[in-house]
Amino acid sequence: MRKTIKATLLVMAMSLTFAAGPVIAAEGIKLPARNWSFTGMFGTFDRGSQQRGLQVYLEVCASCHSLRLLAYRNLAGIGLSEHQIKAIAAEAEVTDGPNKEGEMFDRPARPSDRFASPFPNDNAARASNNGALPPDLSLMVKARKGGADYLHALLTGYKEEPPAGFTLGDGMNYNTYFAGHQIAMAPPIADDAVEYADGTKATAKQIATDISTFLAWTAEPELEERKRLGIKVLLFLIVLTAMLYAVKRQIWKDLH
């Protein structure tokens, strides 16, 4: 046992040291840069896009991907009313308990609950997905180089036929932007994969934009507050520093 551990560690240390390569975004392929409303110093999320993205998550992604770090109450952050949040939560079932009889029981989710996961555990998720584990999406945009650009590129980067000479594994799909180009997830979106409640035309590109915006928010729910406060802090510091400089000059003036 010790030997195996040692050997594994050695291999790992070697691979860390010598076999590095980008985890994501297949080597040498540039991600198409997109114009997101939330980049830049004054960036904010596009509320409409966020809410459409929530719809995409609930109708498409949620069948395989969890969103464990998010509670339903957090949806107030994208402009949903208490009533809407209650309705969305109530559609999910969560296990609660034990009750007075000592039994666990299922009940509709409440706003204070975390998003219900599609599978009870990782093994169940693998069993239903051809052995692949659909990752939790809460931090996905922060956890990949390229962030929302990468996610958008991945979702729209599927090819029906791999290039000549590329052998695809059983049940795998070819994706231009995925590391190694083989991805277990089947193309999740297509034109009209959802019917938007606000009447926006649901092209595949639109859907990818909306879900990327939504997941950028789930990864950084503090983004808008952070940037708002940041502007104030920087303005304050610039004025303060200018004054400190003036005082410094005044004090040093009569030296030598």
Next chain:
Amino acid sequence: MSNKFYENPVIKWIEYRLPIFSFIDESVGSGYPTPKNLNYWWNFGSLAGIVLTIMIVTGIVLAMSYTPHVDYAFESVERIMRDVNYGWLMRYIHMNGGSMFFLLVYIHMFRGLYYGSYKEPRELLWIIGVFIILAMMATAFMGYVLPWGQQSFWAATVITNLFSAVPLIGDSIVTWLWGGFSVDNPTLNRFFSFHYLLPFVIFALVFVHLWALHVHKSNNPIGVDIKGPQDTIPFHPYYTMKDLYGLGVFMIFFMFFVFFAPNFFAEPDNYIKANPLVTPTHIVPEWYFLPAYAVLRAVPDIWFISAKLGGVIAMFGFTLVLLLLPWLDRSPVRSARFRPIYRQFFWVFFIDCIILGWVGANTPDAVFHGIPFLWIGRAATVYYFAHFLILIPLISILEKPKMPPQSISAAVTGTASKGAE
């Protein structure tokens, strides 16, 4: 100055029993004479001290909501980011503060190298500084493990495994460090414990560093000793004010990252929870460890010493060689301003450190214009040690330094002949 007269009866009463007011005055007040010619490179020591304080304060606050357990650590950090009031602010200040701390201290060290601040009678001051940077490295490494992301876990695994290179007892040391047979819950717990302890050790070392500083006072850009009161100005209000202005400039820089690019220095991988079964294909340490990382990887098998052991020795030597510097440099002139040859080699050395950092960020088998990074790293490593062990002693003997001004006041007024009236 200790018999300074205080009007206020309360201060007088306390001062008679515990001379704390004169102590403060002599440390950072009007009773501390400081060379009048310090430039802005002398701001970085006090800035580093302030960042240490910021790190301790934000760290204590973060520890209130952090759970050092493999099952909860990652989630507890995300709770801080999402549910704790201004938790994201505390965490981003702490996370970026680490990078800022190293940046400031590295500048502080290069300042010392350029102006010869390590020379007699400041050898111990310099050596204490080397211990501070060592303690900082240990603290930063263990802190990086706490969020328990993929980079955290694998950094812990790789770095602790380096100790297995120690002959005979290496494996036992590693097991002892881990508290088990792999990086696991006991490892995380002890890292948290040490990460909380070490900053206070650093604080104590900083105190000793300042104590030694106050004996012979600050070095200065011309490296000439203080000859009398005409060479100095009181620390307060002159340098307190200059430091405050520098602090303002630095805070603008620091806060820009905190609010607008909080993950600039971070790896995306660390937002994936640690998984012992999945090795990331790409592990890069934090930027401030990149030069040391390049040195670690540069060493090949040499005779009976394995590449791993050699790399570990070289990596520790990378910092420890600084301890010898006061005795390697024989030049009587401190400041590089009056050392034309040393000055040029200082900048070559500076570029060499940047190259080491750049090599550390790349894989050894990657190539740059046909040259493998492994070889660039080896050349830069050899140069790094040659700079200290060969070039500095040789230059200090062979170089003919220019004549520094007679005194600080002579240099400041620009009238070398006049000096003090």
